[in-house]
Amino acid sequence: MSKLFTFEKPLGMRDTLPFLYNVKKRVRQAMAQELEQWGYEFIETPTLEYYETVGTASAIADHQLFKLLDQQGHTLVLRPDMTAPIARLAASRLYQHGNPLRLAYHANVFRAQQREGGRPAEFEQIGVECIGDGTVTADAEVIRLMIAALENVGLERFAVAVGHIGYVNALFVDVLGNEERANVLRRFLYEKNYVGYRHHVKSLPLSSIDQQRLLKLLELRGGTEALARARELVQTEEGKKAVEELEELWHALKLFGVTETIKIDLPLVSHMSYYTGILFEVYADGVGFPLGNGGRYDELLEKFSCKAPATGFGIRLDRLIEALPEAAADNEIECIVFSQERFAEAIQLAEEQRKKGKKVVLQHIAGIGDIDAYSKRYNITYLLGRAGKEN
Amino acid sequence: MLTIAMPKGRIFEEALELLRKAGYALPPEFVESRKLMIDIPEEEMRFILAKPMDVVTYVEHGVADLGIAGKDVLLEEERDVYELLDLRISQCRLAVAGLPNSRLNDIAPRVATKYPNVASSYFREQGEQVEIIPLNGSIELAPLIGLADRIVDIVSTGRTLKENGLVEFETIANVTSRLIVNPVSYRMKDEKIDELVERLAAVIANEEKAVL
Numbered sequence: 001m002s003k004l005f006t007f008e009k010p011l012g013m014r015d016t017l018p019f020l021y022n023v024k025k026r027v028r029q030a031m032a033q034e035l036e037q038w039g040y041e042f043i044e045t046p047t048l049e050y051y052e053t054v055g056t057a058s059a060i061a062d063h064q065l066f067k068l069l070d071q072q073g074h075t076l077v078l079r080p081d082m083t084a085p086i087a088r089l090a091a092s093r094l095y096q097h098g099n100p101l102r103l104a105y106h107a108n109v110f111r112a113q114q115r116e117g118g119r120p121a122e123f124e125q126i127g128v129e130c131i132g133d134g135t136v137t138a139d140a141e142v143i144r145l146m147i148a149a150l151e152n153v154g155l156e157r158f159a160v161a162v163g164h165i166g167y168v169n170a171l172f173v174d175v176l177g178n179e180e181r182a183n184v185l186r187r188f189l190y191e192k193n194y195v196g197y198r199h200h201v202k203s204l205p206l207s208s209i210d211q212q213r214l215l216k217l218l219e220l221r222g223g224t225e226a227l228a229r230a231r232e233l234v235q236t237e238e239g240k241k242a243v244e245e246l247e248e249l250w251h252a253l254k255l256f257g258v259t260e261t262i263k264i265d266l267p268l269v270s271h272m273s274y275y276t277g278i279l280f281e282v283y284a285d286g287v288g289f290p291l292g293n294g295g296r297y298d299e300l301l302e303k304f305s306c307k308a309p310a311t312g313f314g315i316r317l318d319r320l321i322e323a324l325p326e327a328a329a330d331n332e333i334e335c336i337v338f339s340q341e342r343f344a345e346a347i348q349l350a351e352e353q354r355k356k357g358k359k360v361v362l363q364h365i366a367g368i369g370d371i372d373a374y375s376k377r378y379n380i381t382y383l384l385g386r387a388g389k390e391n
Numbered sequence: 392m393l394t395i396a397m398p399k400g401r402i403f404e405e406a407l408e409l410l411r412k413a414g415y416a417l418p419p420e421f422v423e424s425r426k427l428m429i430d431i432p433e434e435e436m437r438f439i440l441a442k443p444m445d446v447v448t449y450v451e452h453g454v455a456d457l458g459i460a461g462k463d464v465l466l467e468e469e470r471d472v473y474e475l476l477d478l479r480i481s482q483c484r485l486a487v488a489g490l491p492n493s494r495l496n497d498i499a500p501r502v503a504t505k506y507p508n509v510a511s512s513y514f515r516e517q518g519e520q521v522e523i524i525p526l527n528g529s530i531e532l533a534p535l536i537g538l539a540d541r542i543v544d545i546v547s548t549g550r551t552l553k554e555n556g557l558v559e560f561e562t563i564a565n566v567t568s569r570l571i572v573n574p575v576s577y578r579m580k581d582e583k584i585d586e587l588v589e590r591l592a593a594v595i596a597n598e599e600k601a602v603l
Contacts, residue, residue, distance in 0.1 A: 192471070
């Protein structure tokens with residue numbers, strides 16, 4: 001490796017300068033306020049977790065994990081998401097009496113990037129986990145809450161695509177007979193390769209009716225009419241149950257008044273094995289990547305020896321900020337530049353102004369390198385020379 | 392407005408032909424100029440002309456909603472985009488070629504290619520550990536001057552290989568151009584995109600019938 005420049009940071013790591021810091025703070029607060037108003041309680045978990053437990057349970061692929069060793073030789077990971085640590089915490093301590101638990105978080109997560117090394121490898125996520133409630137109303141609540149939180153931040157044009165992995169699995173197993181073949185097709189959907197999916201379906205020794213059923217899955221996009229078409233493609237109990245859940249979800253979201261933003265998207269497979277039911281992704285105008293995603297993960301808590309259904313969402317703060325209209329710099333800072341003889345007066349003035357809620361810097365004139373450059377940065381009040389004289 | 396990233400050259404011409412057949416009113420010669428961005432306000436479309444390998448990048452980042460890219464590029468780049476339609480144009484294949492009766496050198500097996508990812512995963516799947524030598528063009532030179540025993544490249548008619556005295560050993564994948572879509576655009580502009588896909592799919596199905 002070539003010699004590092006002194007200003008260099010590890011690949012994908014970024015500094016947050018004051019302007020961005022303020023924007024992030026404002027967006028985080030607006031999101032958090034909404035989450036709290038729905039009764040979700042914020043928690044923090046450690047940055048480091050054991051690879052064997054949280055690392056392997058996480059939805060994030062192994063090659064994206066930052067790993068290190070502790071002094072005892074255990075492999076640790078920098079948390080790649082917040083869902084797995086929260087599942088660990090809920091399973092071991094908080095989830096009791098089978099009653100639902102509503103938790104929220106905002107935290108930096110770490111994911112090593114494979115290509116274009118400058119993409120963020122550490123970024124902040126904000127989201128919720130609703131643990132212990134297996135009803136569709138819980139799915140509807142987290143989707144509604146995600147929309148409410150995004151609206152509270154001021155996001156205008158966005159859409160939520162909603163799928164159901166149980167539906168996809170039921171259709172595949174019904175037509176193809178076994179899980180292994182279903183897995184091949186599921187991978188095509190996960191890779192968003194619809195051309196490959198169609199080629200593969202056409203190469204399978206199936207009746208033309210069954211081929212059509214598999215091909216029609218790709219067209220199950222839209223509103224309630226897509227659900228009606230979805231119902232026609234499945235015959236098994238599992239398949240029908242999945243459609244019923246989606247209908248129930250649609251009904252609940254209608255009561256919440258947010259179906260405008262929702263797009264049914266049954267071929268949506270956002271992970272190969274993690275989600276177990278309803279799942280979703282959220283997109284906004286002006287950003288090429290999803291802002292966040294979520295869904296039902298009823299099998300995760302089992303990995304921490306506690307069986308419980310769960311659902312939640314996570315939003316990437318960096319992408320959300322990119323989607324928002326550019327924020328004006330609203331960070332006015334006052335500055336009192338004083339000379340030694342008026343120090344006491346400066347202290348008093350600063351305290352008065354701070355009490356009024358202003359941000360005030362107290363700066364000795366002798367500490368300033370270039371007063372012209374300095375005065376471009378702050379609104380300066382000068383307390384110089386003999387006391388009693390302005391400026 | 393839909394922004395469509397297109398590779399310059401033959402694929403562009405063939406793709407335009409498809410779009411015209413699908414009923415989009417595109418002017419007859421708008422490729423003459425050196426402009427890289429062409430607006431067609433009547434159809435609410437904007438075309439961006441890019442290098443084939445870059446089309447997928449534009450679409451992944453969402454600065455283009457749609458793109459037309461060869462399967463070779465998609466295999467090489469593995470970008471997070473929807474591959475919605477096989478346009479059946481610019482047919483060719485990714486193949487392994489070399490000098491006749493030659494074999495991979497045991498001591499230093501080398502493969503020259505414009506497709507390092509495709510080549511390295513192909514040879515890994517064959518159980519061969521090879522050294523990949525990335526080149527930017529004239530790949531056929533590599534075996535002739537002793538840089539590599541094998542090349543991995545696009546072959547359409549096989550003429551270039553033949554004229555340079557090379558033979559094709561194995562096909563890695565069949566290649567045609569694909570319509571790709573950014574995942575966000577696929578949701579935010581779903582009606583427009585679904586319509587375009589439907590119209591193109593009908594044209595492609597028709598042409599296939601005509602061939603049969």
